[in-house]
Amino acid sequence: xxxxxxxxxxxxxxxxxQMMVREFGEKELTWEKMREFDDRGEIPxxxxxxxxxxxLTAITxxxxxxxxxxxxxxxxxxxxxxGYWNGGFxxxxxxxxxxxxxxxxxxxxxxxxxxxxxxxxxGFAAFALTEANAGSDAGALRTTAVKEGDEYVINGCKCFIxxxxxxxxxxxxxxxxxxxxxxxxxCFIVERDRKGxxxxxxxxxxxxxxxxxxxxxxxxxxxxxKNLVGQEGKGxxxxxxxxxxxxxxxxxxxxxxxxxxxxxxxxxxxMVRTTFGQPILTNxxxxxxxxxxxxxxxxxxxxxxxxxxxxDAGVVDTTIAASAKVAGSDNLLKVxxxxxxxxxxxxxxxxxxxxxxxxxxxxxxxxxxxxxxxxMVIIKSMLKAYM
Amino acid sequence: MNMLVCxxxxxxxxxxxxxxxxxxxxxxxxxSIVNPFDAYALECAARIKDKxxxxxxxxxxxxxxxxxxxxxxxxxVGGDKAYLVSGREFGGSDTxxxxxxxxxxxxxxxxxxxxxxxxxxxxxxxxxxxxQVGPEIAEHLDYPQVTYAHEAFAEGDLVKVKKEVDEGFExxxxxxxxxxxxxxxxxxxxxxxxxxxxAANRKEIPTIAFADLESIIDSGRIGLKGSxxxxxxxxxxxxxxxxxxxxxxxxxxxxxxxFERLVADKVM
Numbered sequence: 001x002x003x004x005x006x007x008x009x010x011x012x013x014x015x016x017x018q019m020m021v022r023e024f025g026e027k028e029l030t031w032e033k034m035r036e037f038d039d040r041g042e043i044p045x046x047x048x049x050x051x052x053x054x055x056l057t058a059i060t061x062x063x064x065x066x067x068x069x070x071x072x073x074x075x076x077x078x079x080x081x082x083g084y085w086n087g088g089f090x091x092x093x094x095x096x097x098x099x100x101x102x103x104x105x106x107x108x109x110x111x112x113x114x115x116x117x118x119x120x121x122x123g124f125a126a127f128a129l130t131e132a133n134a135g136s137d138a139g140a141l142r143t144t145a146v147k148e149g150d151e152y153v154i155n156g157c158k159c160f161i162x163x164x165x166x167x168x169x170x171x172x173x174x175x176x177x178x179x180x181x182x183x184x185x186x187c188f189i190v191e192r193d194r195k196g197x198x199x200x201x202x203x204x205x206x207x208x209x210x211x212x213x214x215x216x217x218x219x220x221x222x223x224x225x226k227n228l229v230g231q232e233g234k235g236x237x238x239x240x241x242x243x244x245x246x247x248x249x250x251x252x253x254x255x256x257x258x259x260x261x262x263x264x265x266x267x268x269x270x271m272v273r274t275t276f277g278q279p280i281l282t283n284x285x286x287x288x289x290x291x292x293x294x295x296x297x298x299x300x301x302x303x304x305x306x307x308x309x310x311x312d313a314g315v316v317d318t319t320i321a322a323s324a325k326v327a328g329s330d331n332l333l334k335v336x337x338x339x340x341x342x343x344x345x346x347x348x349x350x351x352x353x354x355x356x357x358x359x360x361x362x363x364x365x366x367x368x369x370x371x372x373x374x375x376m377v378i379i380k381s382m383l384k385a386y387m
Numbered sequence: 388m389n390m391l392v393c394x395x396x397x398x399x400x401x402x403x404x405x406x407x408x409x410x411x412x413x414x415x416x417x418x419s420i421v422n423p424f425d426a427y428a429l430e431c432a433a434r435i436k437d438k439x440x441x442x443x444x445x446x447x448x449x450x451x452x453x454x455x456x457x458x459x460x461x462x463x464v465g466g467d468k469a470y471l472v473s474g475r476e477f478g479g480s481d482t483x484x485x486x487x488x489x490x491x492x493x494x495x496x497x498x499x500x501x502x503x504x505x506x507x508x509x510x511x512x513x514x515x516x517x518x519q520v521g522p523e524i525a526e527h528l529d530y531p532q533v534t535y536a537h538e539a540f541a542e543g544d545l546v547k548v549k550k551e552v553d554e555g556f557e558x559x560x561x562x563x564x565x566x567x568x569x570x571x572x573x574x575x576x577x578x579x580x581x582x583x584x585x586a587a588n589r590k591e592i593p594t595i596a597f598a599d600l601e602s603i604i605d606s607g608r609i610g611l612k613g614s615x616x617x618x619x620x621x622x623x624x625x626x627x628x629x630x631x632x633x634x635x636x637x638x639x640x641x642x643x644x645x646f647e648r649l650v651a652d653k654v655m
Contacts, residue, residue, distance in 0.1 A: 012588065013584075013585055013588060016584055016585075016588065017581065017584070020578070020579060020581070020584060023578075024578055027575075050578060053577075053578070053580065054578050054579065054580045054581060055580040055581040055582055056581070059581060068581040068582060068585075070581070
């Protein structure tokens with residue numbers, strides 16, 4: 001493995017974390033091990049259990065609530081190293097942080113402790129915003145939450161929910177004022193064992209098949225009023241603030257891991273694969289492909305860690321966060337397409353892990369806000385400076 | 388249960404290069420790891436600790452200052468305290484001298500940590516492959532020893548050890564204090580958690596130097612001069628290939644062909 005230029009001035013603790021997760025991946029997340037889970041579309045539960053015991057699923061949960069209390073740079077290191085081996089597994093692990101972040105950012109201490117326990121104890125959490133008619137357009141959501149005495153009654157159906165089928169607790173966005181659109185949106189903690197919560201259809205996906213994506217249905221689900229996160233009507237702001245935090249590490253860094261894996265694989269393969277009596281790596285056509293993969297990956301990586309560092313310094317810059325997500329995911333799709341080209345027929349075969357990453361890569365351009373939405377967010381944020 | 392685990396830091400590769408002149412290992416540029424058998428030994432101790440929360444695991448390692456890294460790695464996966472035995476005077480020690488130094492250091496550590504009930508070692512280190520230091524520590528301390536252990540179970544002052552033998556396994560009961568050397572079991576050592584890893588990085592690891600042992604150690608039995616082993620030559624044995632397989636219809640016929648061949652080659 002190419003271990004050079006991976007150090008962004010990381011602290012000794014951060015380097016240790018990097019090595020820890022790398023060793024975990026080398027043992028638990030190889031293609032030989034992941035292939036059957038990818039075939040069946042299943043979370044590798046044994047590996048997840050080990051990751052949870054290591055504290056990887058609770059990395060950003062503050063220490064006082066049982067987590068590792070780490071920041072976005074560490075979260076990015078985790079995401080990159082898991083993404084190196086398996087994008088679906090990285091998605092499964094990082095989805096816990098995405099679900100917890102609204103509570104971390106806007107919840108009270110009691111809610112944080114309550115929610116964190118599910119994750120710290122090895123369970124799953126899920127962020128439930130998307131609906132059939134409302135993805136990136138969060139203003140068009142239909143799920144409602146009606147206050148009745150000390151309770152809210154939630155009705156609606158969420159779709160494409162990562163960890164939806166396995167979650168012990170959900171972070172649900174529902175309208176408390178349906179006439180107000182996005183301004184009428186609120187955020188709630190809903191436990192899986194509440195009456196009326198059920199899991200619908202599981203998605204049979206193109207990629208990240210080692211993650212679980214399900215419909216989640218809320219049918220007259222009664223939750224106590226104390227499960228409201230922040231205030232009524234703040235849901236849209238909570239969701240957008242969460243995305244500012246999660247785009248660089250959860251999405252951006254995962255793509256860097258995948259791209260690094262492909263570069264490592266391509267260099268090794270091109271050194272041993274011979275045509276016309278010499279390794280294909282001696283062809284400039286192959287050299288340029290790999291050099292371009294490296295350029296794109298280094299550039300995206302610099303942006304991802306810059307964005308993560310800024311977040312840890314308390315600087316929320318939507319442009320940088322969204323750019324990191326776009327740069328990483330666009331790069332990975334290019335790199336994975338070229339990697340298949342270098343591997344030729346072997347790249348197209350499921351005997352090699354290359355095709356899997358090509359399938360996995362596409363999701364990063366879609367989830368947590370499509371790259372088109374990211375570009376809209378970027379220009380909107382940019383233009384503020386010109387007004 | 389008060390346990391000690393002996394740790395050695397070794398080069399992380401099977402492709403170890405050997406200095407053609409000095410016949411010693413070239414360690415430059417080779418990353419170091421905890422000797423895998425020592426990691427299994429630590430896991431055995433950690434499993435005892437899982438069942439007996441009062442149990443304590445102390446680690447000891449003899450080596451240069453950078454061996455501190457190996458001890459930190461082990462502190463993250465079960466070790467409570469760690470000591471590094473390090474000093475120029477100890478350099479050049481063979482297995483006899485090393486085990487004597489370690490046995491002496493163990494007595495010194497016991498002054499602080501109390502008497503150890505079980506001393507775990509890996510069955511051998513992957514660099515030297517001698518499998519001598521563990522058993523020699525037992526002899527220096529005059530303790531009973533069980534070698535090639537897969538797992539150990541503590542029951543009062545008796546330790547039950549699942550030991551590998553040619554035919555399978557033996558369960559052996561051994562009274563504490565004792566030395567147990569561990570081979571590759573059918574489980575993997577645990578992973579560190581983020582918290583245990585960070586805590587390990589912040590732990591102080593005291594160094595035991597020659598001066599700390601001076602009053603209780605015989606300086607003639609350590610280092611190069613205390614080492615009867617002299618490496619005369621290190622070489623890679625020639626790989627022999629091209630054997631023939633004789634497989635006739637019956638064993639008798641095979642024996643006959645073999646006999647004729649041996650006679651023809653004037654071996655018989």
